[in-house]
Amino acid sequence: MQLIDGKATAEAIKKEIREEVEQMRREGKRVPHLAAVLVGNDGASETYVNNKIKTCHDIGFESSLLRFDASMTEDELLAEVEKLNDNDEVDGFIVQLPLPKHIDVLKVTEAILPEKDVDGFHPINIGRMTQQVPCYIPATPKGIMQLLERYKIPTAGKHCVVIGRSNIVGTPMSVLLSRNTYPGNCTVTLCHSKTENMAEITRQADIIVAAIGQPFFLKGDMVKEGAVVIDVGMTRIPSDKTKTGYRLVGDVDFESVAPKCSYITPVPGGVGPMTIIGLVQNTLLSAKKVVYASTRNEVRS
Ligand code: GUN
Secondary structure (H helix, E strand, C coil), X not given: XXXXXXXXXXXXXXXXXXXXXXXXXXXXXXXXXXXXXXXXXXXXXXXXXXXXXHHHHHHCCEEEEEEECCCCCXXXXXXXXXXXXXXXXXXXXXXXXXXXXXXXXXXXXXXCCHHHECCCCCHHHHHHHHCCCCCCCCHHHHHHHHHHHHCCCCCCCCEEEEECCCCCCHHHHHHHHHCCCCCCCCEXXXXXXXXXCHHHHHCCCCEXXXXXXXXXXXXHHHCCCCEEEEECCCEXXXXXXXXXXXXXXXXXXXXXXXXXXXXXXXXXXXXXXXXHHHHHHHHHHHHCCCCCCCCHHHHHC
């Protein structure tokens, strides 16, 4: 069994990006600028957003954190999105999810200009992804694809079982792994909370991506010998052994699953650090106008 070290991979990529940003600065170019919108004070969201901002600082990006009270109205949030769309100093921005219940997530996502949608959640970016047209690929799947690539994990013809069908991870992951490229060319099965005989299906998998949000969901008896297991879970559970009073656990019961795997990602230190890498890479692409070469008006017309 080999551990897939997301932390070390993320650090190596951060170094590459930092060097590229330094070069941009030396050439007198504006450095990439990522903005993050945080509504309310959900503890986990706050940690994720702070980590994104800290990473920007580490690699030399500009960053802005816009914080709003949970009582903010949908119209007020849409007005903030519009301001960011119009701000030429901002290359890309994200609205951290989940949002308070009174705000329509799809409405907000669709209000973000696709060329600044570095989360890759806008239906235009999702559509472009399915057509293999240049786009922003959602950060977590993008990070996972790079782990598969950097660890040279064979994917062509393999049976990949994705557990979870969220817009953020499961659904884009299933699309990316079935595309005709590397990593990809898998035979993909997408399982979810209504799937019958889940264990029978996961036992057939060469690659499992567990993204169902249920701690320790995947057990050793659900995995075949030699499988590659990618754990996307990040649930906080109470712990009296940490200063914060909680610890992060994945969707995989590492103890029973790891001995059967050829490769496995740990939690923490697996997929998590690579998610932020996916986001800053998208922001860099935006600053370099690689995905959408056209201006705002051309994209809209
Ligand atoms: N909430 C959980 N993951 C994400 C993410 O990748 N982007 C945003 N905007 N919110 C999230």
